[in-house]
Amino acid sequence: MTISENELGQAIPVGVDDGYAQTKVCSPDPASLRPDVPGMPLVIPSRGRTGPASMGGAEGDVPASVYCCGHELVTVDAGLIDPEETRGEQYKTSALNRAVVFHALYRAGLDEPAARGRGLCLVTGLPYSRYFTAVGTRDNAQIEAKTLHYQQPVARLNGSPIARIVWHTVSPEAVAALAAHNVETRNPGGRWSAVIDIGGQTTDIVLVTRNTDGVTIDHAHSATAPTAMLSVHDYMRQKIPGLSRRACEDALRQFTHTQRALVHIERQDQDVSELVADSLAAVGAVIGRQADRLLATASADIDLILVAGGGAEALGRFLRIRGVEIVNDPQTANARGFFYKARERIREGRMRGRA
Template sequence: MDTKPTQADKTSQLTSDPMSVVQVGLDDGYAYTKVALADGRLFSAPSRARIGSAGVTWIREQEQRIFEYETGGTVYSVGAVDGEATQFDEYPGSALNRVIVQHAFQQAGLSGRSIHLVTGLPVSAYYRHDGQRRQRDIDRKCESLKLPVEPKPNSAKPGKSILSASVAFHEVIPEALAAWYDHVIVTQADGVTLDGDRLSAPIAIVDIGGRTTDFVVVQDQGIVHGSSGSLNRGMLNVKSRVADLIQQTFDVSELGEQSIAKAVDSSRLRLHGKDHDISAMVAAAKRELVELLYAETRRKLGLGVELDRVLFVGGGSAALATDIANWFPNQTIPDHAVFANARGMLKYLQYVCDDTAGGF
């Protein structure tokens, strides 16, 4: 096994030299945007934004929860807003995605920094059924995040400018495959190793995300396309189903997206100043999703008898851990599964991708 310099050796400049390039792994999902930095810090923020200004004047800068950004001549509000739906095919290359990503950079303390970046696309958005890359879609996402996004000054301090984080290098890989890189590239206190046993073993990665659930089977360092692909179902379907059930039960015409998200997370809904237990609705919505995921998992992976391991990653894997606990005798959920893709993207950037030459 090869040993390489520690992350601390490679990235000590992150805090000491503001002019240096910052390497970032970014899982810009439909529900949450996750950031992995080379100094070990991890950040997550809801993928929540809408067109238009915030319409709020913040009396104290510390209380600001909605932030404005401009791209392509349009102002967007990001943060504590009822966000526009991200569940559309063009989202990865959209202005909506760009402002959400810029906000994630700002929250991670990367204002004014030049960034080398790796992100992902769902497997079915990255590969055609025959295994050929969807190069036009990949290029569209690569170029989109290089377009300028300007943070707007805080209304509490209108004269204080905020520097944009700019993407100087960007490569896109399949999202669930990123978790494979996280699995086989092992960081330790004394360096980084490529785990030979994990590298050669046949493994399936099931990435339960917001809009999609991705399946990738890797064997002998090759992707088995017949067992890989995407299902357009994820944790956002739970939120949508609960919203429908709330409307039916409480006879309300519309609730804000933030209220629905909070109700799903807490299993409690507050209406007219009173709390209502909606745990049965949340359980029913999860059950519907789990049944769909189970059927598709069996179609893709069968019983998994020839697989060394089935690795469940993504925020959905953590949220549904008890529901999916016994699908395979050799399944595992890694620590901080929601960040598995972002960590893998960062490792790919650091140890596989040649970001100095602009490619492999």
């Protein structure tokens, strides 16, 4: 996709963090007089199903949440009783992912005529271990696959137009949370900062240094671990077979906010607070040990250890790492970081367009 710097200067900055569990969109606040101030981010579960099921309204009408992605039909719906599994490497470039992302853009109002007229300057992400190769160089194959992914055909089955992307780049996920923290606290940060981004499927642990060359990632102390909030679900489901993911998630949110969790199992309320506490402690200890192993030799010099991602509030205190800080609104921190990056690119476009 090639557009002029002038066109890019007019585009709308948008950050999309298309996680395995939730898709987060950060775009400008429509109520603000300044068009580049981020609004309240939108969060939708990354849930849908490929195939013709659940595509009709009660009167036979086609809802806006049904997408044609090439030959595949995808229904995006948070309420589906049996959503498709998003765990696995292939989700990020699947038809389901494309439909979920365009649906999130629709829910954020970014397919309306004014927004389509300007087009979107989009920044999305990849987990640390997919953005970088094992030796710490950019994994161009993965990055290109993700860039091409949003250029594949996608349309709404009811014929209404979808959001128009005019520029897109891919950025590493956890680093974006640190960027959001630095922009929002107006603090450029110390020399060494670590980020632990606890998502649904994976936890990214990244050590970033700031020196005269700008920001660099210390790859010897960074990794993606396959343990995160869905591991807490697994732990709970081992103890109560048949407990749905929806019930696990509900229990975890209740417990995080009130230290108690009641779930409805087989038509009866059951107090699962102890099980939730044990599961969080077990998974928190695994992630904490992983972070400790990675960061141990650098730990005395690290000025800030930031915890981000939807699992931050639930698991932060179970990591048993001293002095960690939970970033503001952790589940949307990456999307906000991507938004700031898109906004920066648009400002560059305006400057170059004027020159």
